[in-house]
Amino acid sequence: MRSNYCRFDILSLRSSLFLFVCLFIIFGSHRVLADFDETTLNKAIDRAGLQRMLTQRMLKSYCQLGQDQFYIKPDEKLSEALNRYEEGLNFLIDYKSIAGVEKSLDSINAIWPEYKELITATANKNNVPRLVKLNEELLSLSHQIVLNLQKKSGKELGKIVNVAGRQRMLTQRIELFYLLRDWGFDEPYYIDRLNKSRKDFAEALIYLDNYPKNTNEIKLLLAKAKKSFHLFEHSLDDKNNAFLVSLTVGQLLGYMKKVTSIYSKM
Numbered sequence: 001m002r003s004n005y006c007r008f009d010i011l012s013l014r015s016s017l018f019l020f021v022c023l024f025i026i027f028g029s030h031r032v033l034a035d036f037d038e039t040t041l042n043k044a045i046d047r048a049g050l051q052r053m054l055t056q057r058m059l060k061s062y063c064q065l066g067q068d069q070f071y072i073k074p075d076e077k078l079s080e081a082l083n084r085y086e087e088g089l090n091f092l093i094d095y096k097s098i099a100g101v102e103k104s105l106d107s108i109n110a111i112w113p114e115y116k117e118l119i120t121a122t123a124n125k126n127n128v129p130r131l132v133k134l135n136e137e138l139l140s141l142s143h144q145i146v147l148n149l150q151k152k153s154g155k156e157l158g159k160i161v162n163v164a165g166r167q168r169m170l171t172q173r174i175e176l177f178y179l180l181r182d183w184g185f186d187e188p189y190y191i192d193r194l195n196k197s198r199k200d201f202a203e204a205l206i207y208l209d210n211y212p213k214n215t216n217e218i219k220l221l222l223a224k225a226k227k228s229f230h231l232f233e234h235s236l237d238d239k240n241n242a243f244l245v246s247l248t249v250g251q252l253l254g255y256m257k258k259v260t261s262i263y264s265k266m
Helices: 002-035 038-066 074-095 103-117 123-151 156-181 189-210 217-239 242-264
Strands: none
Touching: 038 074, 038 103, 038 123, 038 156, 038 189, 038 242, 074 103, 074 123, 074 242, 103 123, 123 156, 156 189, 156 217, 189 217
């Protein structure tokens, strides 16, 4: 009789454990999905995409310091961009459970100390090639995080937020490689990246313009961006236009910030 009772207790315990596991899977999975719903992911894509822009802004500001372009306060902009990039790294820790994100963050953290030491030192032309190499690695890794988040989203809007956010980066990248050419870095490696950035920016404007769910506000902002870009593109072919390029890039960045923000909240 006691043996039967024990068997009954064991069966009851197994049933209870099985029920607990099932409930954990159901409600645990629901909690994880709720943490990463579409709106949350779109905002994360927006913030991760901002990291790409900040990589280009940091090195751009370094080049402005090296060329004594203090009228646009590059020292303040460099410090701000560096702080915001580090804030972004802390923000993205919450998404490390998404496939690929933790690996990219680990790779960024591995090269960040050297990059930070170089970028905050007195601007020196001799350090530029090493900084460009590290900067390209940071950009690539930051972009990969965006792609991981976009893949997790699996929605068309997630891709739109990515593309719009990438436009912010391209404005800074265009100016960065323009400044590098002005500073004497006119080898094909640098010129090719300037030309590709210009091409990518123009093509992405067309892509975004064709998105069928654009609001009237987005259409207006994209129209302004296209007009500004086409008006100043010829300035990129000439040297010593840094001030004009900086003004127009500032405009374009403002337009694309607004567009990306609107998309991320749709």
